[in-house]
Structure formats: C-alpha cells, structure tokens
Amino acid sequence: MKARAAITVAAAGLIFFAGYAALFIAPDEATMHEIQRVFYFHISLWTGMYTALGLAFVGNVAWLVTRQPKWDWLGVSAVEVGVVCCTGGLITGVLWGKPAWGIWWTWDARLTTCFILWLLYISYLILRGLIEEPPRRATLSAVFGIFAFLDAPLVYVSNRLWRTQHPSPVLFGGPDSGLDPAMVRVMLFCMVTVVFVTLIVLVDRYRLEGMRHELDELRLAAEAREFKSNSVPVKELP
Amino acid sequence: MRNFHFLLAAWMAVWAVFFVYELSIASRVGKLRDDIERLKRQVKDG
Amino acid sequence: MTLARAAAIILAKELRLEFRARELLTITVVFALVIVVLFSFAFDPTAGESRRYGPGLLWIAFLFAGSLMLNPSFAREQSNQTLDGLRMAPVSPFAILAGKMLANLIFLGVAEVILVPVFAVLYNISLAGIVGRLALVLLLGTVGLVVTGTVFSAVASHARMRELLLPLLLLPLLAPLLIAAVEATAALFAEQPSLDRAWLTFLAGFDTVFLTASWLLSDYLLEE
Numbered sequence: 001m002k003a004r005a006a007i008t009v010a011a012a013g014l015i016f017f018a019g020y021a022a023l024f025i026a027p028d029e030a031t032m033h034e035i036q037r038v039f040y041f042h043i044s045l046w047t048g049m050y051t052a053l054g055l056a057f058v059g060n061v062a063w064l065v066t067r068q069p070k071w072d073w074l075g076v077s078a079v080e081v082g083v084v085c086c087t088g089g090l091i092t093g094v095l096w097g098k099p100a101w102g103i104w105w106t107w108d109a110r111l112t113t114c115f116i117l118w119l120l121y122i123s124y125l126i127l128r129g130l131i132e133e134p135p136r137r138a139t140l141s142a143v144f145g146i147f148a149f150l151d152a153p154l155v156y157v158s159n160r161l162w163r164t165q166h167p168s169p170v171l172f173g174g175p176d177s178g179l180d181p182a183m184v185r186v187m188l189f190c191m192v193t194v195v196f197v198t199l200i201v202l203v204d205r206y207r208l209e210g211m212r213h214e215l216d217e218l219r220l221a222a223e224a225r226e227f228k229s230n231s232v233p234v235k236e237l238p
Numbered sequence: 239m240r241n242f243h244f245l246l247a248a249w250m251a252v253w254a255v256f257f258v259y260e261l262s263i264a265s266r267v268g269k270l271r272d273d274i275e276r277l278k279r280q281v282k283d284g
Numbered sequence: 285m286t287l288a289r290a291a292a293i294i295l296a297k298e299l300r301l302e303f304r305a306r307e308l309l310t311i312t313v314v315f316a317l318v319i320v321v322l323f324s325f326a327f328d329p330t331a332g333e334s335r336r337y338g339p340g341l342l343w344i345a346f347l348f349a350g351s352l353m354l355n356p357s358f359a360r361e362q363s364n365q366t367l368d369g370l371r372m373a374p375v376s377p378f379a380i381l382a383g384k385m386l387a388n389l390i391f392l393g394v395a396e397v398i399l400v401p402v403f404a405v406l407y408n409i410s411l412a413g414i415v416g417r418l419a420l421v422l423l424l425g426t427v428g429l430v431v432t433g434t435v436f437s438a439v440a441s442h443a444r445m446r447e448l449l450l451p452l453l454l455l456p457l458l459a460p461l462l463i464a465a466v467e468a469t470a471a472l473f474a475e476q477p478s479l480d481r482a483w484l485t486f487l488a489g490f491d492t493v494f495l496t497a498s499w500l501l502s503d504y505l506l507e508e
Contacts, residue, residue, distance in 0.1 A: 023245075035244055035245055037245055038244070041248065045252065064504055081259075084255055084259045088251065088252050091252075095245075096248065098244065116456050119456040120457060123456060126449070127439070127449065127453060130443035130444045130445055131443045136442055139504050140439045140442060143504055146501065147457060147497060148457065150493055150494070150497055151457050151460065154489075154493070155459055157486070158460035162467065194252075197256055201263070204260065204263050205263055208263050208266055208270070211270045211271070212270060214274060215270055215274050
C-alpha cells in the first residue's frame, strides 16, 4: 500500500513538473509559438504507445512459447494501455493541427500510422471479446498481435514513401530537425513522465487481469463442488 | 498567449485519457474483489 | 510426406470442393463488379480521373471482395468439423495452411482475370503493353492478401461474428499493401507506363514477412 501511494505521489509530481516545463521552461518556437508545446506530449504519447506495444509483443510471443497465463495478461494489458496512448496521440495531433495549420487532420506519415495502429489494436481487443475460452482466446489473439506488431513498421515505411512521392499540402518540416537543446531536455522529461504513467497503468491493468483469472478458477472450483454434492452415487440409482 | 485554449485542452485531454482509464480499472478491481471474496466463502463452506 | 506434396493434396481437395459449388467465385466477381459500378455513380469519373482513381478503386474492390471470399475457407471446416480429420493426418499444419492459401490464390486469381478486363473497358483504360507487368503487380498484391487473409480466417473461425470480424482484422493490416499495390498499378496506368521497382520490392517484402510469420505460427493456428 505504501509503495503504491509513493508511486502515485511521484507520478503526480512528474505530471505537474512536466506540464510546467512544457508550458514555461521550454523556449518559444519561432513559427507556431505556444501551440507547439503540445508537441512535447504528442511525441511522448507515441513513445508510451511504442513501449506498450513492444511489451505486448513480448507477452504474445512468451504466451505462445511458455503457455503461462501471466504472459497473456501482459499482452492484453499492454495493448489496452497502448490504445489509450494512441488515443491521446490522435487527440493531441488534432488539437495541434487546427491552430497550427487551420485543419483538423492531415494525412502525413506519422498521423496516418497512428490511426491505422489504433484501428489494428482495437481490432485485437474486439477479437478477444469474441472468443470465449481463455486458452484459445490467448493463443489466437497472440497470433494476431504478432502480425499487428510486424505490420507496424510496414505501415510507417509505406506511408513515408508514399508521402514523399505525393507531398502533403502542409509541410511537416519537423520540429525535430535541429532541436534546441533546452527543448530536448523538456522533451526527454515529458517522455519519461508519460512512459512512467503508462507503466503504472499497465501494472494495474495486469493485476486486474490476474484477478479475473483468479475469479474464473474460483468459479470452476465452486461449480465442481456443486457438481459433486448434486450428483447421485451410482449404487443408489434405481 | 495565442491558442491557449487548444494547448490547455490538449494537456487536459492527455491526462484525462489516462485518468478515465485508471478509474475504469479501479472500479472493475473493486467489483472483482467482492466477487472473489464471495466465491472464496462459497467454496470454503460448500 | 513432404510439405509440397501435402499442400498439393490439400489444394486439390479445396479446388474440387469449389469446382462443384462455384458459388464462391461467382459471388466474389459479382461483388467486385458492384463496387466498381457504384463507384462510377458516386464519382462520375472523366478520363483523367479514371487514370488517377482507377488503381485505387480496383484494389479496394479486390480487397473487399477478397476478404469476403476468404471467410468460408475455414468456416466450412468449422461447420463440418472436418478440421479434426485434417489435423490427424500426417501433415504439418503449415501444409494445410499452404494448401488453403494456394487454393485461395487461384480463386482470387481467376476472379481478377475476369475483373481486370471488365474494369479496363468500363473506365477506358488501355491494357495494351502492360498486361505482363500488371499481372506481376496483381500477383504480388494478391499473395499478400491471401496469406494474411487465410491466417485471419483461421483466427476468426473460432470467434463469434466471424463474417464481420475477418474484414475488420484484415483491412487495417493490409493498408501498406494497398498503398504499394495502388502506386505500382498507377505507375502502369500512367501515360508512360513504367514498373515501379521500389513499390514492387515493398510488396515482395510484405509477402515474405507475413508468409514467414504464417509458417512460424502455423502450429498455433490450427491447434485444438
């Protein structure tokens, strides 16, 4: 309990300071001024998402190899948290696009990749919801998860290639081309904060999955008990 | 500060997303804990 | 029994089944045509626009029709419970998968052979001089569709709502394939047709990655 409280306080502190740093410490950007500061959280959310999806991949492979339920728990928890980060990335992308370029959305390589990954991993969660038996659900979603993970770099590369052939009307010149060192420091701090929060939430979700597993086992035990007490011994049959 | 409301909305959106998710986990954990306790008692007595 | 021989036997079985029924092929072709025609109502393309949007339309029609066509591949096994019999046969799971992939490739291939000329007529796109290269692009794209589609058909066959689930799983994953195939086809439909090496390499890479992944994961796909 105490460790958990300490971690929560640490997270709250990091969030507060990350916000302060992004809003006040980071230097002003020449073209977009204030709204550019969303960029620190936008990129950090991507980092969080890739961390989570990387862990999901580990969980998927480990389940197939070891068949230990805890890896399946890691798989589903990491994907859910990854989707959360991706949602945040999409929202911040939209909220950045409108004031910066006057448009809500642009089909550049990064945003398009994020959107497709979001759809792909939501499909993973939908797939899990549609398969009943836990071991089969774990195996099939692990296979799909591995395919999805392999697809992610292909999505990015194809979009990048495509967009350089047909440049989008808005040039995403790249705030990361030649970043001011002060910006780099704030960026790293925000990344660490977001990844830290991501991991905390992931652990909580993982524990939830473990409890679900425990509940299922208890249910089976309860049913077995009922079955034993209800069944008629053979020699008493008429 | 130009576009301040967008910036603020973005910052709030980021943490709201995490916070809402964390809340949903916490409520599910609470419910599960009750179910587990109930079933544990049932298995012990039954 | 070698992989090749086992796959060939499965392929023969699939083809025999479909040849007797033939419904699947008909529905696939007609559905793709419906998409192509509807598009013309929605967008009323001129000649210039046909050249620009044609490749995209063609591949969207293939992807949608294809993902419909891939469903019954494993669903049929599921409802007749023939998968247990297959599993007990002394063949590797990948042989079963490969046999089905080849069968699906042939089915979709036949559908495409019918569809592409019709499409060229409807949208006034000349196929002269590009048929061979177009066939290569179609082949690479269809292989990617069929490999991932057959795998996901196996995945979805154990889930509820599998007819809706398969396109949902498949289409986002195929986004890179769609981009590559459309760009390669567009290069061929252009005023000066050319074979886009970059996108073809990408398609080949896509196919290789997922074929390899299917091979590595085939045991898990077909287990009890």
